Amino acid sequence: MKALSRTPHLSVLLFTGGCVALLMAASLLAQPGPAGKPGPAAQQTQKLTASAIQLERIVQPDDLLIPEDTRVSMYENVILQLIKTRKFQHVYRSGDRTAADAPDLVVLHLIPEAFKPGSQKEREVITVAGATSIKVKVQFTSREGKVLLEKDVVGKVRFYGENLRATYDLAKKVSGLVNESF
Amino acid sequence: MKTRCTQITPAVSCTRCELVRRSLRLGGLLVFGVGLVITATAAPSFSRQSATSQNLASSSIPDVKCVIGLENIKPGAKGTLTSLPTGLEFTAGKKNADIATSSIQDVFTGRESRQDVSGMGGTLVEAAIPYGGGRVVSLFSHKVDVLAVEYVDSNGGFHGAIFVLSAGKATEFKNQLVAHGAKVSTHVEAPEPKEQNQ
Numbered sequence: 001m002k003a004l005s006r007t008p009h010l011s012v013l014l015f016t017g018g019c020v021a022l023l024m025a026a027s028l029l030a031q032p033g034p035a036g037k038p039g040p041a042a043q044q045t046q047k048l049t050a051s052a053i054q055l056e057r058i059v060q061p062d063d064l065l066i067p068e069d070t071r072v073s074m075y076e077n078v079i080l081q082l083i084k085t086r087k088f089q090h091v092y093r094s095g096d097r098t099a100a101d102a103p104d105l106v107v108l109h110l111i112p113e114a115f116k117p118g119s120q121k122e123r124e125v126i127t128v129a130g131a132t133s134i135k136v137k138v139q140f141t142s143r144e145g146k147v148l149l150e151k152d153v154v155g156k157v158r159f160y161g162e163n164l165r166a167t168y169d170l171a172k173k174v175s176g177l178v179n180e181s182f
Numbered sequence: 183m184k185t186r187c188t189q190i191t192p193a194v195s196c197t198r199c200e201l202v203r204r205s206l207r208l209g210g211l212l213v214f215g216v217g218l219v220i221t222a223t224a225a226p227s228f229s230r231q232s233a234t235s236q237n238l239a240s241s242s243i244p245d246v247k248c249v250i251g252l253e254n255i256k257p258g259a260k261g262t263l264t265s266l267p268t269g270l271e272f273t274a275g276k277k278n279a280d281i282a283t284s285s286i287q288d289v290f291t292g293r294e295s296r297q298d299v300s301g302m303g304g305t306l307v308e309a310a311i312p313y314g315g316g317r318v319v320s321l322f323s324h325k326v327d328v329l330a331v332e333y334v335d336s337n338g339g340f341h342g343a344i345f346v347l348s349a350g351k352a353t354e355f356k357n358q359l360v361a362h363g364a365k366v367s368t369h370v371e372a373p374e375p376k377e378q379n380q
Contacts, residue, residue, distance in 0.1 A: 057340055068290035069249075069330045072342030076250045080257075093339030119295075162296070164249065164344075 048140065048148055048182050052102035054092035055079055058110050066115045066134075073164045074110065074134065074155075077171035082108075085175050087182045106148065110174075111137040113152065118163055132157045132166040138174055140181070149181055240266045241358060243351055248272055251331075251343030252279040263345055265358040270331065272345070281333045281343070286364040290330040291352040295323045327352030331359075 055078055058071045075094075082091045092099035099105060118132030133156045140149040155170020157163065242264035250257045254277050261274030269282040308316025329345040329352040347355070360366050 067292055068288075069292055069328050069344050072330045072332065072344055073250055075340075076342055076344075080250075093335070093341065095334060096337045096339035098337050163294070 048106065050104050050106035050182065051088060052090040052092060052099065052105045053082060053088045053108055053178075054096065054099045054102075054105055055082065055094060055108045055110075057094040058112065061112060064112055064115060066112055067117075070115070070134070070164065070167060071112075073167040074136075074170060077167050078108075078110065078174050081171040081175035082178065085178050085182075087178055105143050107141045107143060108174075109137075109139040109141065111139060113137055118157070118166075132163045134166050134170055136170060138177060151177060153177065240264060241355075243347055243355065245348065246272070247346040248274065249344040249346060251341060252281075255279050263347070263355070265355055265362065267362050269362075270359065272343075281331060283359070283363050285333045285335070286331060286359065287334060287340075288332040289356045289359055289364055289366050290332075291356050292328040292330070293349070293352075294326055294328055294346075296326050296346075325349045329355060 055075065058075050060066055060071065079091060079093065082088065090099075090102060092102070092105075112134065114133070114135035116131070116133045119130040133154055135152060135154045138149075138151050138153050139147060141147050153170060153173045155166045155168075155173060157165040157169060242262050244262045246261060246263040248255050248257070248259050248261065252272055255261075255272060255274055259274040259277075261272055261278075264271040264273070266280075267283070269280055269284075269286070271278060271280040310316070327347045327349055329347060331343045331345075333341050333343070335341060345352075356366070
């Protein structure tokens with residue numbers, strides 16, 4: 001009878017001890033690292049601040065052929081999505097002279113890295129084939145050209161929709177990145 | 183003699199008069215006929231000249247889809263695209279947007295393939311056909327022309343507008359814009375989508 005009553009006490013003790021150990025480990029991990037060297041988690045959560053953003057023209061790399069309508073659609077969709085985020089007071093277009101007066105301006109560059117044209121017919125008939133995809137390096141820089149944030153983003157249209165819908169998907173992902181980072 | 187002369191002269195003069203009248207009538211008819219023929223042959227060329235001058239002045243293409251890029255126009259709106267000496271105009275219902283010729287930086291044309299049955303309704307119809315028969319509907323497609331216009335606003339901000347036109351009309355429209363003074367650079371042709379190669 002005594003042995004039976006001891007067993008639950010022991011298990012409660014063990015459980016409490018385990019919880020304490022876990023809490024200690026969590027608190028140790030949550031502590032900031034040495035000054036000047038932020039850890040990877042801290043770097044991700046660090047937010048950028050800017051009242052205005054300017055999207056630069058998408059320049060076609062020499063080794064990559066992207067249709068002009070795709071580039072234009074990408075640019076315009078990203079402009080629309082940037083406005084929708086409401087993170088900035090002004091969204092300037094490339095070449096806008098009034099951007100020179102903006103006090104804290106961030107410049108957004110979209111550098112195409114890969115493009116697969118795909119086919120709407122193949123997508124809808126075969127389903128698993130014909131996806132259109134665009135891979136772009138999204139780069140936020142200061143006015144002086146200092147890189148503040150850089151990330152690769154892929155826009156895709158897999159099943160239904162026209163090829164240009166991949167640019168809409170890409171723009172949505174860029175706006176998601178802006179929401180995370182600003 | 184006198185009496186003879188007086189007797190003969192009126193008769194001779196009458197026949198002469200009639201001959202002159204007849205020849206005049208014939209000549210008149212001939213001139214009229216020739217004039218008619220010349221007019222008939224010349225008329226089409228004159229009308230052609232006026233038509234070409236009208237084409238240069240302005241031309242509009244109905245049922246054009248503005249995919250994106252025009253101020254005040256919702257993406258995907260359908261309307262009429264007009265080429266004017268002053269620039270380009272797109273009208274969708276009561277709303278219209280224009281791009282001045284001087285602000286056009288470049289014009290691109292391309293060709294794509296669009297499904298005959300598309301959109302939300304088309305997708306539902308395809309899904310409703312049993313045994314995956316909707317995929318057969320997806321095989322039916324038509325070719326369209328894509329027109330991309332790059333332009334700048336009054337502040338120098340870069341814009342791009344994309345239009346989808348019926349096949350074979352984009353190049354003609356681009357040529358009209360160029361004739362009106364729009365800037366165009368030489369382009370590297372992108373590979374055509376897979377459907378067109380088959």
